[in-house]
Amino acid sequence: MKNAIRQSELFTKTRKEIPADEVSKNAELLIRGGFIHKEMAGVYSFLPLGLRVLKKIENIIREEMDAIGGTEMKTAVLQNKEIWEKSGRWSDEVVDTWFKTKLKSGGETGLSFTNEEAYSNILKQYVNSYKDLPVYPYDFKEIFRNETRSKSGIMRGREFYWKALYSFSRNEKEHNEFYEKIKTAYQNIFRRAGIGHLTYVTFASGGSFSKFSHEFQTLTSAGEDTIYLDENSGVAVNKEVYTDEVLADLKLEKDKLVEKRAVEVGNIFSLGAKFSVPFDLKYKDESGEEKPVIMGSYGIGLGRLMGTVVETLSDDSGIIWPESIAPFSVHLLSLGESGAVAKEADDVFKLLSEAGMETLYDDRPGISAGEKFADADLLGMPYRAVISERSMKEGGVELKKRTEEKGKIVSKEELLKALSGKD
Amino acid sequence: MKNAIRQSELFTKTRKEIPADEVSKNAELLIRGGFIHKEMAGVYSFLPLGLRVLKKIENIIREEMDAIGGTEMKTAVLQNKEIWEKSGRWSDEVVDTWFKTKLKSGGETGLSFTNEEAYSNILKQYVNSYKDLPVYPYDFKEIFRNETRSKSGIMRGREFYWKALYSFSRNEKEHNEFYEKIKTAYQNIFRRAGIGHLTYVTFASGGSFSKFSHEFQTLTSAGEDTIYLDENSGVAVNKEVYTDEVLADLKLEKDKLVEKRAVEVGNIFSLGAKFSVPFDLKYKDESGEEKPVIMGSYGIGLGRLMGTVVETLSDDSGIIWPESIAPFSVHLLSLGESGAVAKEADDVFKLLSEAGMETLYDDRPGISAGEKFADADLLGMPYRAVISERSMKEGGVELKKRTEEKGKIVSKEELLKALSGKD
Numbered sequence: 001m002k003n004a005i006r007q008s009e010l011f012t013k014t015r016k017e018i019p020a021d022e023v024s025k026n027a028e029l030l031i032r033g034g035f036i037h038k039e040m041a042g043v044y045s046f047l048p049l050g051l052r053v054l055k056k057i058e059n060i061i062r063e064e065m066d067a068i069g070g071t072e073m074k075t076a077v078l079q080n081k082e083i084w085e086k087s088g089r090w091s092d093e094v095v096d097t098w099f100k101t102k103l104k105s106g107g108e109t110g111l112s113f114t115n116e117e118a119y120s121n122i123l124k125q126y127v128n129s130y131k132d133l134p135v136y137p138y139d140f141k142e143i144f145r146n147e148t149r150s151k152s153g154i155m156r157g158r159e160f161y162w163k164a165l166y167s168f169s170r171n172e173k174e175h176n177e178f179y180e181k182i183k184t185a186y187q188n189i190f191r192r193a194g195i196g197h198l199t200y201v202t203f204a205s206g207g208s209f210s211k212f213s214h215e216f217q218t219l220t221s222a223g224e225d226t227i228y229l230d231e232n233s234g235v236a237v238n239k240e241v242y243t244d245e246v247l248a249d250l251k252l253e254k255d256k257l258v259e260k261r262a263v264e265v266g267n268i269f270s271l272g273a274k275f276s277v278p279f280d281l282k283y284k285d286e287s288g289e290e291k292p293v294i295m296g297s298y299g300i301g302l303g304r305l306m307g308t309v310v311e312t313l314s315d316d317s318g319i320i321w322p323e324s325i326a327p328f329s330v331h332l333l334s335l336g337e338s339g340a341v342a343k344e345a346d347d348v349f350k351l352l353s354e355a356g357m358e359t360l361y362d363d364r365p366g367i368s369a370g371e372k373f374a375d376a377d378l379l380g381m382p383y384r385a386v387i388s389e390r391s392m393k394e395g396g397v398e399l400k401k402r403t404e405e406k407g408k409i410v411s412k413e414e415l416l417k418a419l420s421g422k423d
Numbered sequence: 424m425k426n427a428i429r430q431s432e433l434f435t436k437t438r439k440e441i442p443a444d445e446v447s448k449n450a451e452l453l454i455r456g457g458f459i460h461k462e463m464a465g466v467y468s469f470l471p472l473g474l475r476v477l478k479k480i481e482n483i484i485r486e487e488m489d490a491i492g493g494t495e496m497k498t499a500v501l502q503n504k505e506i507w508e509k510s511g512r513w514s515d516e517v518v519d520t521w522f523k524t525k526l527k528s529g530g531e532t533g534l535s536f537t538n539e540e541a542y543s544n545i546l547k548q549y550v551n552s553y554k555d556l557p558v559y560p561y562d563f564k565e566i567f568r569n570e571t572r573s574k575s576g577i578m579r580g581r582e583f584y585w586k587a588l589y590s591f592s593r594n595e596k597e598h599n600e601f602y603e604k605i606k607t608a609y610q611n612i613f614r615r616a617g618i619g620h621l622t623y624v625t626f627a628s629g630g631s632f633s634k635f636s637h638e639f640q641t642l643t644s645a646g647e648d649t650i651y652l653d654e655n656s657g658v659a660v661n662k663e664v665y666t667d668e669v670l671a672d673l674k675l676e677k678d679k680l681v682e683k684r685a686v687e688v689g690n691i692f693s694l695g696a697k698f699s700v701p702f703d704l705k706y707k708d709e710s711g712e713e714k715p716v717i718m719g720s721y722g723i724g725l726g727r728l729m730g731t732v733v734e735t736l737s738d739d740s741g742i743i744w745p746e747s748i749a750p751f752s753v754h755l756l757s758l759g760e761s762g763a764v765a766k767e768a769d770d771v772f773k774l775l776s777e778a779g780m781e782t783l784y785d786d787r788p789g790i791s792a793g794e795k796f797a798d799a800d801l802l803g804m805p806y807r808a809v810i811s812e813r814s815m816k817e818g819g820v821e822l823k824k825r826t827e828e829k830g831k832i833v834s835k836e837e838l839l840k841a842l843s844g845k846d
Contacts, residue, residue, distance in 0.1 A: 001485075001489070001495060002489060008554075009492075009494070010494065011494065011546065011549050011550070011555065011558040011560060011591075012549055013549055015548075034549075037545050037548070039498075039499045039501065039502070039503050039506075039541070040501070040503045040532070041528070043499045043501045043503075043532075044499060045496065045497065045498040045499045045541065045545065046496060046497040046498075047496050047545070048494045048495060048496050048560070050496075050497075051495055051496050051497045054497065062424075066424070066425060069432075071432070071433065071434065071471045072424060072471060072474060073468065073469060073470050073471050073473075073474050074468065074469040074473075074474045074477065074584075075462075075468040075469075076462045076466045076467060076468045076582055077500070077565055077567075077582055078462065078463070078466045078567070078581060078582045079462070080462050080463045080466075083462075097527075099524045099532075100524060101522045101523060101524040101534070101569075102569075103569065103581075104520075104569045104570070104571045105464070105571050105572075105573075109463070109466075109522075111524070111534075118462070118468065122460050122468065122470070123434065125438075125460070126434050126435055126436055126457075127434070131431075132434065135434040137434060137471070142500055142565065144500075144501070146524075146525075146526065146527045147527070147528075148527045148528050149528075150528075158501060158526075159499055159500055159501045161497075168434075
């Protein structure tokens with residue numbers, strides 16, 4: 001991706017109107033800004049600006065997964081029926097969100113809605129000995145769920161872009177150590193993506209192999225979940241396990257908990273031997289004894305995370321991207337039709353590009369200052385730098401953070417310093 | 424992705440056996456090397472080593488597309504029936520490779536098998552004026568085709584990873600200029616991926632809007648196409664347009680042409696107004712007159728390209744990756760069980776890692792020299808660096824290119840120089 005582009009090179013434009021059936025705030029702002037395009041309910045394409053955000057989120061997640069020993073791969077979308085029959089999850093009666101389709105050569109295939117089966121089956125080919133473990137493969141891929149309801153924009157799609165990591169450990173102890181590591185990695189991810197202050201590790205139901213799983217719940221009225229939060233300790237409990245017994249277990253006092261709406265931006269789950277048994281995924285330990293591999297699963301929906309950022313970090317004028325995932329760091333605006341202004345703006349664009357600053361340059365002629373300001377607010381880059389006759393008279397560039405009311409005039413040197421975080 | 428890893432960190436291993444129904448050489452070598460995993464006929468997952476190759480190919484393509492004005496986006500897999508009905512390509516009678524599936528909310532959706540409709544529909548939202556053109560959006564995505572026959576490994580999949588760019592131009596002249604630019608970009612891509620010397624621009628049938636399209640055909644017995652090649656001029660003609668009339672048109676002499684098997688690794692196609700008319704994709708020119716947008720389509724299958732490299736650049740011992748797309752530049756082997764060798768190999772690994780060399784380090788204990796050599800040949804990194812008691816006695820590291828019979832002893836300084844291309 002280019003570091004710095006002119007807005008005239010983008011084929012997208014900001015829009016006033018959105019599809020009539022769109023009710024979510026995240027999709028509304030992202031469609032108006034030209035970040036995404038709605039193909040149908042729950043299915044969105046990512047336009048150039050939206051893809052930049054998605055890739056930055058992807059890179060943050062990749063760095064955090066690699067840092068704890070993750071190994072990236074890329075599993076197929078089309079799923080083999082025989083593999084899913086091993087775990088008993090092929091049937092529509094067991095899993096009600098399958099998309100299935102017929103193969104011309106005979107038989108059926110399904111679109112991946114999760115990855116436990118594919119991973120267990122692949123690892124079965126390679127794991128024999130304790131020396132082969134632990135391993136932490138993961139991938140980024142499209143996931144498909146045949147949802148009847150899709151009104152949450154990119155926060156709940158029928159098709160969504162997902163990171164899933166699976167851990168394959170020798171025993172519970174090794175599993176638990178990794179589980180704590182990835183819990184921290186997830187907290188890093190949400191903090192780096194700008195929603196750490198709104199996101200709580202939340203106890204949720206655990207299935208047969210552990211009492212609890214953990215969700216990462218971000219407070220927002222757009223969420224579909226209800227959690228009970230102890231604001232002092234930062235501990236939260238999902239409504240699904242909000243019982244007196246669980247509260248006693250977690251040493252939480254009911255009257256100190258507040259009910260909140262939240263969205264699950266990530267979840268981590270201990271699977272025990274649930275999948276290793278049907279896939280015969282076992283290893284020989286140091287003494288030659290065969291033991292089942294202990295698994296865990298760890299998912300993050302990248303579109304959901306992006307949608308959550310928009311829901312929680314926007315104002316009446318538009319989106320407010322955190323610097324870490326903004327499509328560009330700075331939105332450079334050239335105002336007015338004067339040749340001197342256009343030339344100065346071109347010079348500043350060149351300066352920023354050459355300094356490696358991620359810059360979106362609104363060089364469009366014939367667009368009023370008001371429209372350019374409104375577009376900059378809607379698109380939500382962290383910094384806005386304006387070149388106008390006034391700014392030139394005052395000796396420089398008007399620089400303003402998206403979150404500030406008023407800008408200030410800075411020299412070009414000061415501009416570079418401010419944008420590189422060195423002021 | 425990490426720059427340098429120990430082979431013990433990879434969960435994959437080389438294998439002797441391959442799936443019984445696998446007949447293609449590319450899939451055989453890639454499965455034996457642990458680059459890919461066969462999910463079912465025509466559907467493969469990319470394991471860590473395979474993903475590294477795929478990402479390098481992706482980056483080469485991205486650089487070449489961006490250099491000619493391409494703008495990356497990411498369109499959805501699930502396709503809206505209404506959109507495809509506009510072009511008349513929804514019906515199974517028109518397109519016989521659709522994968523379709525039912526929506527729980529009612530109605531049907533299909534899995535993308537190409538992108539003309541989705542792109543035309545998106546661009547319709549944004550293109551009004553001559554000022555909005557030309558634009559060259561593209562994406563990398565999974566493409567699905569319900570093929571009855573899938574025996575070519577990753578060279579023809581039911582699911583495959585694809586780059587498609589579409590050009591939207593104001594007129595034929597602007598279109599033709601871009602068409603020539605992307606022709607050159609494609610030649611750059613195949614040259615950079617290591618198969619330029621085997622790849623020929625080939626005249627193929629053009630459809631209603633231009634006499635010819637152009638395919639990029641790479642000579643290989645594994646190809647499904649037949650071309651007629653003038654080895655002097657490098658001009659080739661696909662069998663489908665191999666007529667006396669076409670030969671006369673192209674000033675080719677029949678008796679100078681040789682028949683060759685080849686695989687189409689890329690194709691570029693002029694679409695004229697074929698899609699812009701049904702999608703009402705038009706613009707107002709400088710005088711206010713409405714005109715249809717002139718389109719072109721340009722595809723490359725990344726898995727097919729990777730498979731073609733394996734088919735054409737391997738020997739009896741395994742794969743020979745070009746440096747540009749090799750998973751790692753160098754395969755470092757530690758031989759024997761001596762502590763001094765292991766320590767020296769660790770030191771060299773550290774040296775290479777810190778110098779930013781992409782290194783796969785075979786640090787596995789208890790594996791014979793013969794097995795390690797065989798694995799290194801199968802996996803096919805451009806360079807092999809061996810640390811053994813012999814190499815240490817002779818004062819260094821035994822360095823050998825994958826294409827060379829014999830290595831030579833070099834010092835660590837010479838090793839670094841050779842690998843960084845500075846010797």
